[in-house]
Amino acid sequence: MLSTSVTPNEKRKALRAGLASGTLQRFPGAFTPLSAPLIQQLGFEGAYISGAVMAAELGLPDIGLTTLTEVAQRGREISRMTDLPTLIDADTGFGEAMNVARAVHELEDAGVSGLHLEDQVNPKRCGHLDGKEVVPLDHAVQRIAAAVAARRDSDLLIMARTDIRGVAGLEAAKDRAKALEAAGADAIFPEAMATLEEFAAIREAVDVPILANMTEFGKSALFTHQQLQDVGVNIAIHPVSLLRIAMGAIERELGVLAETGTLEGAVERMQTRARLYELNDYAAYSAFDEGVFDFEVPGRLIGGAHG
Numbered sequence: 049m050l051s052t053s054v055t056p057n058e059k060r061k062a063l064r065a066g067l068a069s070g071t072l073q074r075f076p077g078a079f080t081p082l083s084a085p086l087i088q089q090l091g092f093e094g095a096y097i098s099g100a101v102m103a104a105e106l107g108l109p110d111i112g113l114t115t116l117t118e119v120a121q122r123g124r125e126i127s128r129m130t131d132l133p134t135l136i137d138a139d140t141g142f143g144e145a146m147n148v149a150r151a152v153h154e155l156e157d158a159g160v161s162g163l164h165l166e167d168q169v170n171p172k173r174c175g176h177l178d179g180k181e182v183v184p185l186d187h188a189v190q191r192i193a194a195a196v197a198a199r200r201d202s203d204l205l206i207m208a209r210t211d212i213r214g215v216a217g218l219e220a221a222k223d224r225a226k227a228l229e230a231a232g233a234d235a236i237f238p239e240a241m242a243t244l245e246e247f248a249a250i251r252e253a254v255d256v257p258i259l260a261n262m263t264e265f266g267k268s269a270l271f272t273h274q275q276l277q278d279v280g281v282n283i284a285i286h287p288v289s290l291l292r293i294a295m296g297a298i299e300r301e302l303g304v305l306a307e308t309g310t311l312e313g314a315v316e317r318m319q320t321r322a323r324l325y326e327l328n329d330y331a332a333y334s335a336f337d338e339g340v341f342d343f344e345v346p347g348r349l350i351g352g353a354h355g
């Protein structure tokens with residue numbers, strides 16, 4: 049009820065343990081706070097909080113227009129709704145090294161378990177588009193070093209994302225991954241890897257956990273969790289999938305309403321009221337009410353029907 053009873057530090061420790069377990073950690077993108085308990089109930093190991101989704105929900109393209117305030121707020125809203133670890137997209141860190149430090153503090157206070165910082169120039173773009181640019185190595189290293197130095201909880205996971213593969217190829221991605229690991233990154237997010245062999249090459253290049261981004265309509269084929277685990281990937285994200293599924297269904301059913309004037313025929317495909325109330329733990333609130341409003345003072349019942 050209200051919020052998870054698992055503390056941010058407990059989630060951070062769970063994230064690190066999962067990444068070290070040798071079992072692929074599966075992190076679908078929670079596109080709303082309500083989708084976080086669904087991810088948990090279906091048995092996934094964590095929830096990803098996508099920057100592209102936050103931008104899209106605001107009707108913005110994924111080019112770094114969301115503010116740290118908006119991102120931290122969403123990180124808090126989603127993290128409070130699940131016992132699972134949450135990994136958030138911190139884009140390029142909202143500016144230079146000092147801005148990165150501030151972003152780490154705000155996201156840490158929001159209760160996320162980990163964050164990733166990318167080496168794109170500002171304004172950034174989706175990592176699966178062409179025409180990206182990355183900052184020089186020393187600038188990318190500076191961002192990670194600033195983040196590692198700024199965190200107050202040493203269990204907060206600082207993940208370095210590099211977009212350089214799409215700019216300068218796989219060898220450059222291996223070199224940059226090593227440098228970012230040396231700068232203190234706890235994990236590496238090699239963006240837009242094209243094949244399983246490329247993931248295997250990054251796996252061989254670094255000792256820290258690596259992430260696979262299984263986003264649709266991008267540069268990577270949609271490998272299965274088993275395929276990714278077999279080449280040593282430690283965590284797979286499906287960042288925008290839930291938003292895409294939801295918006296696809298919404299567009300289809302709204303079309304039916306526009307055409308027929310009723311959604312009667314769509315009800316069977318909808319989430320039921322009962323299921324919604326399960327997800328937001330409605331019963332716990334009723335129990336809380338009863339406990340509070342039927343509080344008994346000797347000789348007198350306060351609130352409820354008698355208060």
Ligand SMILES: C[C@](O)(C(=O)O)[C@H](CC(=O)O)C(=O)O
Pocket residue numbers: 097098099100101110137173174175176261263264266287288
């Ligand atoms: C992972 C990502 O950074 C995100 O914001 O979710 C995006 C996802 C996408 O655009 O499909 C990305 O740059 O890959």
Ligand SMILES: [Mg+2]
Pocket residue numbers: 098099100110137139
């Ligand atoms: Mg992003």
